[in-house]
Amino acid sequence: MDIKKNSPNSTGLDVESIRRDFPTLHQEINGKPLVYFDHAATSQKPSAVIQAVENYYRTINANIHRGVHHLSQAATDAFEASREKVRHFINADSTKEIVFCSGTTGAINLVAASFGQKYIREGDEILISHLEHHSNIVPWQLLCDRIGARLRVIPVNDNGELMLEEYEKLLNHRTKLVSVIHISNSLGTINPIKQMVEAAHRHGARVLVDGAQATSHTAIDVLDLDCDFYAFSGHKMCAPTGVGVLYGKQELLSTLPPYQGGGDMILSVSFEKTIYNELPHRFEAGTPNISGVIGLGAAIDYLDSLGFENIEPYEQGLLRYATDAMSTIKSVKIIGKAARKSSTISFISDKAHPHDIGTILDHEGIAIRTGHHCTQPLMSRFGIPGTSRISLSFYNTTEDIDRFMIGIDKVFKMFF
Amino acid sequence: MEDLRELYQEVILDHNNDPRNFRKIDFATHDAKGYNPLCGDEVHLYLVVKEGRIEDICFQGHGCAISKAAASLMTDALKSKTVEEAESLFHRFQEMVTQKPGMEINFEGLGKLAVFAGVREFPVRVKCATLVWHALEASLKKKDRATSE
Numbered sequence: 364m365d366i367k368k369n370s371p372n373s374t375g376l377d378v379e380s381i382r383r384d385f386p387t388l389h390q391e392i393n394g395k396p397l398v399y400f401d402h403a404a405t406s407q408k409p410s411a412v413i414q415a416v417e418n419y420y421r422t423i424n425a426n427i428h429r430g431v432h433h434l435s436q437a438a439t440d441a442f443e444a445s446r447e448k449v450r451h452f453i454n455a456d457s458t459k460e461i462v463f464c465s466g467t468t469g470a471i472n473l474v475a476a477s478f479g480q481k482y483i484r485e486g487d488e489i490l491i492s493h494l495e496h497h498s499n500i501v502p503w504q505l506l507c508d509r510i511g512a513r514l515r516v517i518p519v520n521d522n523g524e525l526m527l528e529e530y531e532k533l534l535n536h537r538t539k540l541v542s543v544i545h546i547s548n549s550l551g552t553i554n555p556i557k558q559m560v561e562a563a564h565r566h567g568a569r570v571l572v573d574g575a576q577a578t579s580h581t582a583i584d585v586l587d588l589d590c591d592f593y594a595f596s597g598h599k600m601c602a603p604t605g606v607g608v609l610y611g612k613q614e615l616l617s618t619l620p621p622y623q624g625g626g627d628m629i630l631s632v633s634f635e636k637t638i639y640n641e642l643p644h645r646f647e648a649g650t651p652n653i654s655g656v657i658g659l660g661a662a663i664d665y666l667d668s669l670g671f672e673n674i675e676p677y678e679q680g681l682l683r684y685a686t687d688a689m690s691t692i693k694s695v696k697i698i699g700k701a702a703r704k705s706s707t708i709s710f711i712s713d714k715a716h717p718h719d720i721g722t723i724l725d726h727e728g729i730a731i732r733t734g735h736h737c738t739q740p741l742m743s744r745f746g747i748p749g750t751s752r753i754s755l756s757f758y759n760t761t762e763d764i765d766r767f768m769i770g771i772d773k774v775f776k777m778f779f
Numbered sequence: 780m781e782d783l784r785e786l787y788q789e790v791i792l793d794h795n796n797d798p799r800n801f802r803k804i805d806f807a808t809h810d811a812k813g814y815n816p817l818c819g820d821e822v823h824l825y826l827v828v829k830e831g832r833i834e835d836i837c838f839q840g841h842g843c844a845i846s847k848a849a850a851s852l853m854t855d856a857l858k859s860k861t862v863e864e865a866e867s868l869f870h871r872f873q874e875m876v877t878q879k880p881g882m883e884i885n886f887e888g889l890g891k892l893a894v895f896a897g898v899r900e901f902p903v904r905v906k907c908a909t910l911v912w913h914a915l916e917a918s919l920k921k922k923d924r925a926t927s928e
Contacts (some may be wrong), residue, residue, distance in 0.1 A: 718907065723783060
C-alpha cells in the first residue's frame with residue numbers, strides 16, 4: 364500500500380501532522396480510539412478554524428458594515444476578507460458573486476425563491492436527478508406546487524451514475540433550471556457537471572450545482588464549470604456550522620429580486636419606497652453569521668495549505684484501499700459503483716441491518732452513518748430502506764480502515 | 780462485546796433471524812403502520828380483537844434486529860391478552876427501556892420482554908424497541924399510522 368500514516372506519503376500529505384490539527388480526533392469512544400468515518404455528515408474542525416472563531420469573539424467582536432468605530436471596521440474587514448478567499452477558492456470573477464447564507468439548503472431555497480419568482484412560470488420544467496439530497500428536492504416541489512411548474516428527474520443506472528442520454532432527452536425549451544448534485548452524499552458518485560452545464564445551456568436552461576459534498580474533496584472552478592449557481596456549506600469543509608455560500612453569475616444575480624428583507628440588504632428605506640443594496644449584500648438580510656464566515660475563511664486557508672493536488676490522490680488511495688478490503692466480504696454489497704467516485708462508500712448486508720452495524724461499530728469507537736442519508740428516492744431506486752455509509756477524508760488513514768474491517772468482522776460474528 | 784451482548788441477547792438474535800407471527804391478516808379488526816423516519820424501519824401490525832380480547836396479532840415489515848425482535852416478542856406476548864392488559868404492558872415496557880441505567884427495574888409481568896432491558900444503555904435504540912408498541916397503540920386507537928418520533 365502506498366499510503367502510510369506515519370510519514371509524509373507519496374501524495375505529499377503529512378497525515379500524522381494533519382491529524383494533530385484536529386482536536387476531536389484524539390479521544391476515546393467506548394474505550395477505543397475514535398475512528399471518524401462520517402465526514403460527509405459534517406467534517407471535523409482544525410484548530411486554526413476554532414481559533415479564528417475564538418479570536419473574532421475575543422478581539423474584534425462587533426457588527427459589520429455599519430459601524431464607524433474601530434472594532435466594527437476590523438470585523439467588516441475580516442468578514443469581507445473571507446468573501447475574497449471564497450471567490451478565489453472557487454475561481455469566481457468577482458466577490459459580488461459570493462453570497463453568504465446559512466448553508467447549502469439556505470442557498471438552494473434562495474434560488475428557488477428568487478430565481479423561481481423571476482424566471483419560472485406555469486408549465487415550465489425544473490430538472491433534478493435521482494441522486495439528490497432532500498434539500499435539492501423539496502424546495503423545487505414547493506416551488507412547483509406554488510406556480511404549477513413540473514419537476515422532472517434524471518434517472519441513475521445500477522452503478523449510481525446519472526444516465527446522461529436520458530438527461531439529454533429530458534432537456535427541452537420548457538426546462539428553465541437544472542439543479543444537480545456535484546458529488547452524491549449517499550454513493551459518492553461524481554457527476555460530470557461541466558458536460559451537463561453545456562447541455563443545459565444549449566437548451567437555454569440555467570444550472571444550479573449542489574456542491575455540499577464537493578468542496579472538501581476537489582478543487583472547484585466555477586468559471587470552468589460555467590454553472591450559473593454553485594451552493595455549498597462551510598461545515599462540510601472544516602468550517603463551522605450555520606454558514607454557507609451561494610455563488611451566482613453576476614449577470615444573473617443582478618436580475619433577481621431580493622430573497623429576505625431586512626437590514627443590510629437595503630440602501631434606503633422609506634414607507635413609500637425602498638431601494639435595495641448592491642450585490643452581494645442585497646441577498647444578505649440581517650446580521651450574518653460573522654464568526655462563521657471568518658471561520659470559513661480560515662478553513663479555506665487550511666485546505667489551501669494542504670492543496671487539493673495532494674488531498675485528491677490521497678483520498679482516492681483511501682477509497683481504493685477500503686473498496687478492495689470490503690470487496691473481500693461476501694455478505695457485503697457496495698451500493699454505488701460509479702467510475703468516478705469520491706471517498707464515500709455505501710453498503711448493505713444481507714446479514715445485518717444498517718442500524719445494528721452502526722451500533723456495533725460505535726461500540727468499537729467507529730463513527731459511521733446509517734439510514735437513508737436524506738436521499739429516500741435514491742434508496743427506493745435501489746429497493747432498500749437505507750445503507751451504512753463510511754465517508755473518508757484526508758485526516759483518515761489506512762489504519763482507520765483496518766480498524767473498521769475488524770469492527771465489521773465483529774458485526775458478522777454477532778449476526779452469523 | 781460484553782455490554783453489546785446486553786443489547787443483542789440470544790433471544791433477540793433468535794427472534795431477528797426467525798421472527799414469529801410474521802404474516803398478514805386479511806380480515807384484521809385493527810391495523811396500523813409504524814414508521815421510524817430516522818432509519819426507515821417500517822412495521823405493519825394486524826390484530827383481531829373480539830370482545831376486548833386480542834385473538835390474533837401479527838406483523839410484517841422490515842427493520843433492524845431490535846425492532847424486528849421487539850415486534851416478534853410483542854406479538855407473542857399479547858396473544859389472548861385483553862386490550863387493557865396490552866396497554867398496561869406497553870407502559871411497563873416503555874418504562875423498562877427508558878429507565879435510567881443503574882435504576883432498578885420491576886420485571887413483574889414482562890416475561891420474555893425483559894430481554895429488552897439492555898436497550899436502556901443505548902438511548903438512540905429505544906425507538907427501535909418501541910416502534911411496534913407505538914403501532915399497537917395507534918391500531919387500538921384506530922389511527923392508521925404511528926411514528927416513533
